[in-house]
Amino acid sequence: MPAPPWRKSRRPAQVKRQQLSQELIVETGLRILDAEGFDALSMRRVAQELDTGPASLYAHVSGKEELLELIYDRVLSEVRLPEPDPARWKEQLREYALEVHRVFRDHADVARAALANIPTGESSLLAGEFTYGLLIEAGMPPVEASLAMDRLTLYLVGDAYEGSLHWARMRAAGMSGPEEYFQAFVAQIIAYYEGLPRERFPHLSKHVKDLTAGDGEDRFTYGLELLLDGIEARMPKA
Amino acid sequence: MPAPPWRKSRRPAQVKRQQLSQELIVETGLRILDAEGFDALSMRRVAQELDTGPASLYAHVSGKEELLELIYDRVLSEVRLPEPDPARWKEQLREYALEVHRVFRDHADVARAALANIPTGESSLLAGEFTYGLLIEAGMPPVEASLAMDRLTLYLVGDAYEGSLHWARMRAAGMSGPEEYFQAFVAQIIAYYEGLPRERFPHLSKHVKDLTAGDGEDRFTYGLELLLDGIEARMPKA
DNA sequence: TTTAGTGACGAACGGCGTTCGTGTCAAGTA
DNA sequence: TACTTGACACGAACGCCGTTCGTCACTAAA
Secondary structure: OOOOOOOOOOOOOHHHOOOOOHHHHHHHHHHHHHHHOHHHOOHHHHHHHOOOOHHHHHHOOOOHHHHHHHHHHHHHOOOOOOOOOHHHHHHHHHHHHHHHHHHHHHOHHHHHHOOOOOOOOHHHHHHHHHHHHHHHHOOOOHHHHHHHHHHHHHHHHHHHHHHHHHHHHHHHOOOOOHHHHHHHHHHHHHHHHHOOOOOOOHHHHHOHHHHOOOOHHHHHHHHHHHHHHHHHHHOOOO | OOOOOOOOOOOOOHHHOOOOOHHHHHHHHHHHHHHHOHHHOOHHHHHHHOOOOHHHHHHOOOOHHHHHHHHHHHHHOOOOOOOOOHHHHHHHHHHHHHHHHHHHHHOHHHHHHOOOOOOOOHHHHHHHHHHHHHHHHOOOOHHHHHHHHHHHHHHHHHHHHHHHHHHHHHHHOOOOOHHHHHHHHHHHHHHHHHOOOOOOOHHHHHOHHHHOOOOHHHHHHHHHHHHHHHHHHHOOOO
C-alpha cells in the first residue's frame, strides 16, 4: 500500500548521509578556516558544510571553544619533530621554530585559537616535551627552562597571530595575493609617515623607508635569533 | 492648552541629555572594557550606557573596529615617556617596556584590540618615536632598529594579550581575584601533567613543579631580558 | 516485541554589528 | 520673522552568531 502523497517522507536520502563524528567536524572546521578565514568559521557554517543543522554538532563537541582547541591541536600534529640532540640544542630549537612557523603559515588563522591555551592536546604536549627536554638536557635549570620554553612559544604564536590578522585584512579588502596587499599596505604606511610633522617625529619621519623594510619572514627570523641568543647567553657552559 | 494625554511627549527630559561625542564614547567604551572585559564590550552596551540606541554611535565612530583603535590609543596615552638618553638605551628601553606592561595590566583587555595595528594614533606614534630614536641614537642601523622595535612591540602586546585571555577565563569562571584563579589553574595543570605517561613525556612529567613556577610578572621580565640582551649583542660597540 | 537510549535536528532565544529612514532642532538665509 | 538646510539622534529592522530545548527516527539490548 503506497504512502499517502501528502505525507512527505521525512528523510529523503538518509542512506547516503555520512555519520557525523568529532574528527569529521574538526576536519571540516579546519578546511573552512584555511579557505575562508577565522571570521568565517562558525558553528553554523560547519554544520552547513556537513548538510545539517548547527545543533547536531553539539553531540560531538561541547562548543565552539572546544572545536577551536581541537583544530589547533590537529594543526600542531603537522609539526615534525626530529630526534632530540642536546649538543645541537640551538640549531634544533631554531629548526623547530621554523617548522612551527611554516605550519602556522599554511594554516594562517589557527593562531587565533591558540594563545593562552595551556597545552593539553597530544601534539602540543609532544612539542612541549621536545622543547623542554632539549633545554633541560642541554644543561639549563628546570625553572629557567620553563620560562624559556614559555616565552619561545608565546613568540611563535604571537607572530602567527599578528600575521593572521594581516591576512584577515587582506581578505576583507578583497585582495587575492599577499603581494598586492603588502604593496598597498606599505604604500599607505609610507604616505602616512611621510606626512608626519618632522619636529615631533624626527626619527620616524627620517627613516620611513627603513621602517617598512623586511617582510614577515625577515621579522620573524630576527626576533627568533634575538631570543635564541638570549637563551644561549644564559645556558650554563658545557 | 495642555497636550492631549495620548500623545506621549517624545523626549521626556531632553534638556539634561548630554551631547554625544567621540571622546565620550571612547571613554565609556574603556570603562566597560575595564569593568566587564572585552567580550562585554559591544556597540549596544556602549549605547545603553549612554542611554541611547546603538545607531547613535555611528555618527561619531565608523564602527566597532575604529572604536577599538581609539580606545587602544587612549590607553597608550597613559604611558609616560622619559627624556631619551641614548647612553642609557638599555635601561630606558627596559623602563619603557615595564611602563607599557603596567598600563596594559591596568587595562587588561585592551591588548585584544592592539595586535597588528600599524600605529597611527598620536600616542602610538610617540611611543614609536621614543623607541626608535633611542635605538638609532644608540648607534643601531636604521633597518635593524626597525626590526628590533617591531619585535619588542610584538612582545609587549603579545604578552598582554595572553594575560587578558587568562583574565577572561577567570571572569567566565566567576572568580573574583587573580589569586583564586591562579591557584585553581595551577592545581589543574599540575594534576594533568602528573597523570601523563612517564615514558612518552619524561621531562614534562618529571618537572611539573618547575613548569608552573613563576607568575606572569616573572615570565614577562624573563622574556624582556632575553630580548634586550639579544639587542645588546647586536648593538655596535660605542 | 518491547524498551531504553542515542544521535540528528527544526525551531527558537537572546545577543551581535550595522543600515535605513525618519524625526527633531539649531543655525543660517531671505 | 519665516523658511530652508543640515547635522545629529534614534526606532526599527536585517542578517548574522552560539547555544538550548524538545522531538523524532533509529538501533541494540532485554
